Amino acid sequence: MLRMMHRHVVRPWALGIIALFSAAAVAQTPTLDRIRQTGVITIAHRESSLPFSFLDQNKKPIGYAVDVCLKAADAVKRELKLKELRIEWMLVTPKNRIEMIQQGKADMECGSTTNNRERREKVAFTIPHYIAGARILVKKSSGITSLEGLRGKTVVTTKGTTTVKILRAQDDQRVLKLNLVEADDHAQSFKMVEEGKADAFAMDDVLLFSLRAQAANPTDFEVVGDYLSIEPLAIMLSKDDAAFKKIVDREVTRLIVDFEMQALYKKWFLEPIPPKGINLKIPMSYLLRDSFRFPTDKVND
Structure with a gap:
């Protein structure tokens, strides 16, 4: 009805x-x-x-x-x-x-x-x-639950995406002193977190959920934090x-x-x-x- x-x-x-x-x-x-x-x-x-x-x-x-x-x-x-x-x-x-x-x-x-x-x-x-909305993907074992938990840590995102500017703006506002890294594509960005080369991957939430679902061990990762943007x-x-x-x-x-x-x-x-x-x-x-x-x-x- x-x-x-x-x-x-x-x-x-x-x-x-x-x-x-x-x-x-x-x-x-x-x-x-x-x-x-x-x-x-x-x-x-x-x-x-x-x-x-x-x-x-x-x-x-x-x-x-x-x-x-x-x-x-x-x-x-x-x-x-x-x-x-x-x-x-x-x-x-x-x-x-x-x-x-x-x-x-x-x-x-x-x-x-x-x-x-x-x-x-x-x-x-x-x-x-x-x-969509930008959030962050981390290893569950990291204990990170928000962007503030990444203070001074390495965060990867994908070249040519709007998330790059969003992260820089958030870093400026919150003085997080993030080490921002840009990978060539989403798969490479996820792999950096998987291999411990980055502490978090920031991107649209649906893409993070998608990449997590395709991982060898999906339960090792979680998408956390508030929305950083509406996309x-x-x-x-x-x-x-x-x-x-x-x-x-x-x-x-x-x-x-x-x-x-x-x-x-x-x-x-x-x-x-x-x-x-x-x-x-x-x-x-x-x-x-x-x-x-x-x-x-x-x-x-």
Whole structure:
């Protein structure tokens, strides 16, 4: 009954947005023209950002954000009335993902990228599909339960992520005198804690839970401390292609209104997922549920 009431509250308002997006004509834009001419759409993905974007045992990109991007690609195919649309995959890292979108080498980036003011000067974002928060992962045997417990210790995070600046700001405010280290990717950051080369790994909580679940001994680690930030994660697009963005925005709104996004969330966060069949068991936060009531690409920084 509650679900039905929620649908009646959300659907009229959200469908109005969909109708608004639909009213806009498909303009002649670099992205859409290229897709129309080549019959190819290029989707950037990550290697180990489970459950958003990662490689399965056959090196095929899969994940929650990948599924959202595939739905968006289908919407582009329908909009352009293409008989076939081939998907080319491009592996990106936190360091080069923005550049690949800026240069038009990838049309969409489906990973675990935060929508913030600094990045919006370079790229555009669609409606968030997840809202994360930065926390810290430590060895349970360390006895560390908060950021203050890391005073004077080594903390690792991943290059090119927003967590780097958050940590520096926290260090300045609390005079923690942290030894901040940046690793090339999330897997390497986790490995530094695992091998005792860092006392903690600071990153979005869902990525920390994901990496812990994949460890040889997951119970050796725990995610602790208050949230250091609120991070809306969204598909990244070209800043200079409003028509292409409208198609993607319209499809993401439809996924939310029709509860397909909620089904995808259950698939990747509340059920066993490949390649090891782990279950993250992360219930949908109230922040994400509330954001789905009024889908928008506008976020607070």
